Amino acid sequence: MTLSKKIWKERWGYLFxxxxxxxxLIFFLIPVIWGIYLSLFDYNVFSKTFIGFGNYKEIFSxxxxxxxxxxxxxYTFGVVPLWxxxxxxxxxxxxxxxxxxxxxxxxxFYIPHVSSTVIIAMIWLWIFNPSFGxxxxxxxxxxxxxxxWLGNKATAMPSLILMQVIMGGGSTxxxxxxxxxxxxxxxxxxxxxxxxxxxxxFYRITLPLLKPAILYVLVMGTVANFQTFSNIYIMTQGGPExxxxxVAYLVYETAFxxxxxxxxxxxxxxxxxxxxxxxxxxxxxxxxxxxxx
Amino acid sequence: MNxxxxxxxxxxxxxxxxxxxxxxxAFIPLYWMVITALKEPTLAMKFPPDILPKQLTLDNFKExxxxxxxxxxxxxxxxxxxxxxxxxLFLCALAGYSLSKxxxxxxxxxxxxxxxxxxxxxxxxxxxxxxxxxxxxMINTYYGLILPSIAAPFGVFLMRQFMVTLPDEIISAAKIxxxxxxxxxxxxxxxxxxxALAVLGIFTFVGEWxxxxxxxxxxxxxxxxxxQAGIALLQEEVPMQYSYLxxxxxxxxxxxxxxxxxxxxxxxxxxxxxxxx
Numbered sequence: 226m227t228l229s230k231k232i233w234k235e236r237w238g239y240l241f242x243x244x245x246x247x248x249x250l251i252f253f254l255i256p257v258i259w260g261i262y263l264s265l266f267d268y269n270v271f272s273k274t275f276i277g278f279g280n281y282k283e284i285f286s287x288x289x290x291x292x293x294x295x296x297x298x299x300y301t302f303g304v305v306p307l308w309x310x311x312x313x314x315x316x317x318x319x320x321x322x323x324x325x326x327x328x329x330x331x332x333x334f335y336i337p338h339v340s341s342t343v344i345i346a347m348i349w350l351w352i353f354n355p356s357f358g359x360x361x362x363x364x365x366x367x368x369x370x371x372x373x374w375l376g377n378k379a380t381a382m383p384s385l386i387l388m389q390v391i392m393g394g395g396s397t398x399x400x401x402x403x404x405x406x407x408x409x410x411x412x413x414x415x416x417x418x419x420x421x422x423x424x425x426x427f428y429r430i431t432l433p434l435l436k437p438a439i440l441y442v443l444v445m446g447t448v449a450n451f452q453t454f455s456n457i458y459i460m461t462q463g464g465p466e467x468x469x470x471x472v473a474y475l476v477y478e479t480a481f482x483x484x485x486x487x488x489x490x491x492x493x494x495x496x497x498x499x500x501x502x503x504x505x506x507x508x509x510x511x512x513x514x515x516x517x518x
Numbered sequence: 519m520n521x522x523x524x525x526x527x528x529x530x531x532x533x534x535x536x537x538x539x540x541x542x543x544a545f546i547p548l549y550w551m552v553i554t555a556l557k558e559p560t561l562a563m564k565f566p567p568d569i570l571p572k573q574l575t576l577d578n579f580k581e582x583x584x585x586x587x588x589x590x591x592x593x594x595x596x597x598x599x600x601x602x603x604x605x606x607l608f609l610c611a612l613a614g615y616s617l618s619k620x621x622x623x624x625x626x627x628x629x630x631x632x633x634x635x636x637x638x639x640x641x642x643x644x645x646x647x648x649x650x651x652x653x654x655x656m657i658n659t660y661y662g663l664i665l666p667s668i669a670a671p672f673g674v675f676l677m678r679q680f681m682v683t684l685p686d687e688i689i690s691a692a693k694i695x696x697x698x699x700x701x702x703x704x705x706x707x708x709x710x711x712x713x714a715l716a717v718l719g720i721f722t723f724v725g726e727w728x729x730x731x732x733x734x735x736x737x738x739x740x741x742x743x744x745x746q747a748g749i750a751l752l753q754e755e756v757p758m759q760y761s762y763l764x765x766x767x768x769x770x771x772x773x774x775x776x777x778x779x780x781x782x783x784x785x786x787x788x789x790x791x792x793x794x795x
């Protein structure tokens with residue numbers, strides 16, 4: 226049978242996939258390729274000139290880009306481990322309880338997830354307010370001097386990390402709980418009979434068996450937090466003194482404030498390469514002995 | 519008396535305390551949003567703040583609703599999120615069915631393109647996407663807001679993963695009964711895929727309702743803003759009027775919190791669907 230006959234015979238396969246694939250091609254795949262192409266041009270409102278790797282040379286010698294990169298790494302590696310630790314703690318703590326109590330806590334932790342980043346950022350801008358904010362009230366309660374949370378370049382980024390850790394982790398908790406429920410209960414019982422303490426059970430049974438789920442949330446969490454934009458846009462605009470500027474925010478500023486579209490594209494490409502690199506490292510690091518099904 | 523005492527191990531009490539503290543920390547900001555929205559503007563700016571205020575008012579919401587724009591933004595959000603959700607459900611179900619049950623030359627290639635593209639963060643495409651949409655003259659239109667979201671690959675993967683588990687026999691049985699390809703899809707495949715469709719639908723709707731970056735970029739008049747981009751605009755216009763801003767935030771958050779409670783089990787189940795595997 227010739228290929229064209231075969232294609233005709235299986236035409237339904239194509240007819241069913243193309244309605245999605247065509248918009249996917251136009252609005253996703255072509256922009257990806259085009260973005261790489263654009264990154265080789267000096268492209269602004271007035272002109273479009275081919276400059277090879279000029280943009281890449283420019284960004285890697287720009288202190289602002291390096292600053293944004295450093296901030297983004299600081300933010301991502303501040304948020305992701307803390308939020309994973311929080312999610313693991315909650316998952317392990319709710320496990321022994323009755324299903325209704327588990328669902329109650331899962332619900333509580335999940336609610337912030339259905340509110341948009343814009344809303345959460347607006348609320349926290351109010352909570353962080355240095356004169357009337359709720360956080361200063363609590364902090365005074367604990368006997369600590371009030372802080373200008375977002376107005377000081379030393380505390381601005383840690384404040385954003387704090388906010389993200391407090392509000393985040395809901396879907397991670399749900400995911401890890403599901404993974405934990407799939408561990409056969411007699412594993413834990415046998416360990417207890419053998420006299421293992423809680424820490425040993427956690428470290429030698431729970432953690433290894435949750436590894437595939439942890440790997441997944443680690444990769445997804447890294448990808449999501451590396452692209453932080455909305456918080457920055459609403460709360461700090463990258464300030465004070467560029468202490469909270471992130472790569473994603475820099476892409477936005479470069480493209481839509483300064484209309485330097487070629488340069489912005491090259492920053493996007495670099496961001497994508499770094500994220501791919503991080504994903505590969507995480508898979509290598511945790512992916513050993515993980516079975517995919 | 520002693521026999522009535524229920525023994526609760528101390529470790530469980532500690533667990534509950536730790537869980538409740540962590541839970542409260544995530545919950546208080548949302549409470550604070552609603553409470554600030556219900557306070558007189560001057561009382562909201564009091565320090566130390568009233569955590570449990572005695573006087574509540576709906577004046578902030580009245581002021582918010584008098585600026586009709588908030589309704590226009592809500593309408594825009596409903597149009598965009600609704601259209602994207604319905605279209606995605608339909609197209610992703612079709613494509614997922616094709617990738618899971620149809621054997622045709624190139625099927626593997628399609629599948630791997632979808633898998634690989636899920637690793638590409640959408641932010642990376644934002645600049646070329648903007649130029650593309652501008653070339654199509656779709657800046658500041660519903661088309662510009664909707665079409666790029668319809669192209670998202672994740673739903674195809676989710677539907678494919680679900681449909682792969684369906685037995686082939688139901689399809690061959692329908693064929694023997696003389697059903698056409700189209701009938702097999704609409705009468706057999708779609709009805710049994712309801713659980714996956716529900717999850718995809720809910721997550722798509724909430725995701726679109728809450729999306730911010732793309733609406734911010736692709737719209738340039740107040741009228742075309744979605745709710746998220748709109749309230750961000752209010753934040754820029756009146757940054758210090760907290761009770762007013764919190765009423766807008768509450769107004770934007772409540773529909774999704776209702777959706778969450780209405781479809782709670784799908785949310786908690788859906789997070790695990792389409793992951794790990």
